[in-house]
Amino acid sequence: MSTNISRRTFATTLAAAVPALSRRAMAQATPSKPRTICYIGGYTQHAPPGGAGNGQGISVFEMNPDTSSLSPLMTYVDIASPSFMAMSSDFKHLYALSEIDDFNANKEGCVTAFSVNRSSGELTKLNVMRSGGAVPAHLSIHASGKYVLVANYMGGTVGVLPIHPDGSLGDPTDVVHNTGPRMPDRAADNPPGNFAISDHSMAHVHMVASDPSGRYVLACDAGLDRVYVWTLDLHTGRLVPAKTPFIAMTPGSAPRHFSFNEKGTMIYILGEQDSKVVAATFNPQTGEIVPQQTVSTVTPHFRGSTLAAGILLSPNGKYLYVSNRLGDSLASFHVNDDGTLNLVEEIWMHADYGRAMMFDPSGTFLFCANQRSDSVTSFKANAQTGVLDFTWNFTPVGSPTTFAFMNTI
Numbered sequence: 001m002s003t004n005i006s007r008r009t010f011a012t013t014l015a016a017a018v019p020a021l022s023r024r025a026m027a028q029a030t031p032s033k034p035r036t037i038c039y040i041g042g043y044t045q046h047a048p049p050g051g052a053g054n055g056q057g058i059s060v061f062e063m064n065p066d067t068s069s070l071s072p073l074m075t076y077v078d079i080a081s082p083s084f085m086a087m088s089s090d091f092k093h094l095y096a097l098s099e100i101d102d103f104n105a106n107k108e109g110c111v112t113a114f115s116v117n118r119s120s121g122e123l124t125k126l127n128v129m130r131s132g133g134a135v136p137a138h139l140s141i142h143a144s145g146k147y148v149l150v151a152n153y154m155g156g157t158v159g160v161l162p163i164h165p166d167g168s169l170g171d172p173t174d175v176v177h178n179t180g181p182r183m184p185d186r187a188a189d190n191p192p193g194n195f196a197i198s199d200h201s202m203a204h205v206h207m208v209a210s211d212p213s214g215r216y217v218l219a220c221d222a223g224l225d226r227v228y229v230w231t232l233d234l235h236t237g238r239l240v241p242a243k244t245p246f247i248a249m250t251p252g253s254a255p256r257h258f259s260f261n262e263k264g265t266m267i268y269i270l271g272e273q274d275s276k277v278v279a280a281t282f283n284p285q286t287g288e289i290v291p292q293q294t295v296s297t298v299t300p301h302f303r304g305s306t307l308a309a310g311i312l313l314s315p316n317g318k319y320l321y322v323s324n325r326l327g328d329s330l331a332s333f334h335v336n337d338d339g340t341l342n343l344v345e346e347i348w349m350h351a352d353y354g355r356a357m358m359f360d361p362s363g364t365f366l367f368c369a370n371q372r373s374d375s376v377t378s379f380k381a382n383a384q385t386g387v388l389d390f391t392w393n394f395t396p397v398g399s400p401t402t403f404a405f406m407n408t409i
Contacts, residue, residue: 034407036063036361037121038070040369040376041082041096043399048101048135048154051081053399054374058082058096060121061395063405068365068378070395076123079112084138084356087404088145092116093167094123094404095141095148101134109136111150111161113169118409126168132159132175138207138257143214144234147173151219156203158219158228160237173237178203178246180224187252187274191298196305196326198222198254198273206272207257212264216242216287222254222272229287242287250274250294259311259320266339268320270297270311275324277311277333279341293340297322297331302346309355315363319344319386323354323368330354330368330379332386344386351377351394358403365391369400376400 038061043053057077061070082096094114103110109131114123131139133155140149141163148169150159157177162170183200204223210216210232217239219228226246230239249255253271260267260282267289269278279293297308306327313320313335320333320341328349333341351370358367359381366379366388376395379388 034409036065037061037073037406037408038063038360038367039085039094039404039406040397040400040402041085042369042371042397042401043083043099044081046080047099051099051135053081053371055081055398055400058085058123059397060123062121063360065362067393068360068367068380068391069393070376073121078125082112083401084136085402085404086139086141086148087116087406088141088167091118091406093126095139095169097131097136097139097150099135099137101154103130106130107134108132108155109134109152111136111139111148111169113167115167116406118406121406121408126166129161129169129171132161132172133157137205140209142217142232143210143212146234147232147237149208149210149217151205151208153204153206156205156221156223158205158208158239160232160239162237174239176230176239178221178224178226178228180226183223183225184252187250187254187271189250189253189274189276191275191296191302191304191306193303194275194305196273196307198252198307200225200252200254206255209258211282211284212260212262213284215284218258218267220255220258220269222256225249225251225253225255227255227258227269227289229289231287244286244288247289249278250276256308257311259313261313261335261339262317268311268313268341270308270322272308275306275308277320277322277341279339281339295333295341295343297324297346298327298329299343299346302327310357312357312359312366314381314383314386315359316383318383319381321357321366321388323349323357325353325355328352328354330388332388334386347388349377350390351375355401356403358405361405361407367403369397369402371399371401374398374400
């Protein structure tokens with residue numbers, strides 16, 4: 001039997017093949033659309049007494065850019081209580097602390113360095129380094145990209161960890177331990193009926209980060225009711241007190257976190273205990289902080305116990321958001337031209353004990369980690385009005401406390 005192909009058959013086969021070849025070539029020429037990866041950490045069973053949670057480690061999700069829903073991809077379980085994380089500016093490395101006190105014989109916590117696969121979002125552990133104190137609660141990457149700064153809550157210290165060229169971490173180049181007088185457990189300007197207290201028995205560093213210029217490093221000490229200011233020697237990795245080494249906040253207010261405006265000329269300091277924001281000017285040349293206004297993160301109608309947790313500026317800098325634990329609310333403030341604040345609204349969080357908040361890379365959705373509800377929720381943020389609309393998306397995550405986002409390439 002002949003195996004020759006007739007002209008008609010050949011023409012028909014070629015016509016059918018050309019579109020298929022064209023489609024294949026187009027698919028190869030058209031790059032895949034970037035995906036948004038969300039990393040969520042929180043408390044695991046391995047934690048100090050009272051801090052153990054239901055988390056498994058670092059949970060990795062893909063975010064739907066239209067709805068904000070999160071689809072699970074993978075979970076990294078080889079890490080204890082990653083209650084705070086920070087992504088490098090080039091998205092090549094992720095740093096996660098372990099809020100523990102048994103990493104070594106000195107009862108310190110630790111920080112794990114990961115390399116990030118920009119295509120898949122997968123993490124590869126590089127190394128683990130001591131944090132310079134017990135129970136670290138916050139970390140950040142210095143504006144220079146050369147150091148990881150760690151706030152050790154129970155240790156009452158700030159640790160400075162050098163970043164090696166491959167992204168791994170070195171032993172702390174400096175560990176600073178501040179001291180001061182015993183402060184009251186409750187602030188005089190507490191919301192009415194607030195029985196919640198913040199531990200003022202010793203220094204409790206709750207956050208440390210550089211100002212946008214990188215010239216100064218600031219830390220909130222919730223135990224001493226102070227905000228400390230240093231410069232960082234980029235060659236030695238040592239902290240040097242600024243001309244005014246600290247500013248004293250309201251006694252008992254427990255300054256917890258802060259947020260800078262983009263220019264670094266305004267700083268917003270959140271008091272955990274009295275649930276108030278202090279709007280202050282910041283001098284990028286001297287490091288001087290001058291309070292201008294104090295506003296409550298709960299409405300005048302609120303009565304009962306509350307502890308403020310997270311503070312976050314919108315991507316356009318026009319609105320400031322605060323999460324309130326116990327009262328389970330989110331407060332939205334309009335940022336005026338002079339940097340002062342006006343409360344827009346306080347809304348129900350739809351969950352229990354909301355802590356960290358973070359916008360997705362597009363700035364469309366605000367996510368909240370709800371520690372006691374074992375869930376992550378999201379809100380669509382109106383960039384023009386500051387209003388938050390609940391999306392009704394609940395993502396189950398054990399004892400979540402922290403986020404990091406990345407768009408794939």
